[in-house]
Amino acid sequence: MNLEVLYRQVIMDHYKNPRHKGLKGYPNVHLRNPSCGDDVTVEAKIENEVLKDVNHEGSGCSICCSSASVLCELMTGKTITEAQEIINNYYRMIKGEEIDNEECLEEALVYQGVSKFPARIKCATISWKALEDLIGEAKSEGK
Numbered sequence: 001m002n003l004e005v006l007y008r009q010v011i012m013d014h015y016k017n018p019r020h021k022g023l024k025g026y027p028n029v030h031l032r033n034p035s036c037g038d039d040v041t042v043e044a045k046i047e048n049e050v051l052k053d054v055n056h057e058g059s060g061c062s063i064c065c066s067s068a069s070v071l072c073e074l075m076t077g078k079t080i081t082e083a084q085e086i087i088n089n090y091y092r093m094i095k096g097e098e099i100d101n102e103e104c105l106e107e108a109l110v111y112q113g114v115s116k117f118p119a120r121i122k123c124a125t126i127s128w129k130a131l132e133d134l135i136g137e138a139k140s141e142g143k
């Protein structure tokens with residue numbers, strides 16, 4: 001099995017069986033990508049600079065919905081410093097740039113092919129941008 005087939009299977013699995021789907025009422029950020037119809041809300045329970053629980057809700061294309069599922073699973077339990085580093089590496093990977101810490105991306109590595117499809121970059125990063133906003137809010141509030 002080649003890597004691209006494996007990556008597609010991981011993406012379709014998260015799309016069909018999303019993890020951490022459904023909001024529990026924590027602070028959230030809602031973002032939309034009108035060009036594709038993606039509509040995503042990401043929420044995070046942040047305590048002592050740790051992402052205790054990260055969930056998502058919304059609808060959209062397979063790239064958008066699956067990447068939200070991968071994001072929430074990957075980020076739950078991370079500190080906000082770790083989360084920001086992972087987000088930065090993810091953005092670099094999506095843009096096709098060199099990344100210095102590939103291991104930290106874990107399952108999110110399946111989106112590296114997106115760099116070849118600029119129109120899908122927004123789909124793959126929208127939920128990540130929402131979490132980044134939440135981390136920024138938590139930092140400014142000193143949580």
Ligand code: ZN
Pocket residue numbers: 033036037038060061062063064122123
């Ligand atoms: Zn999309």
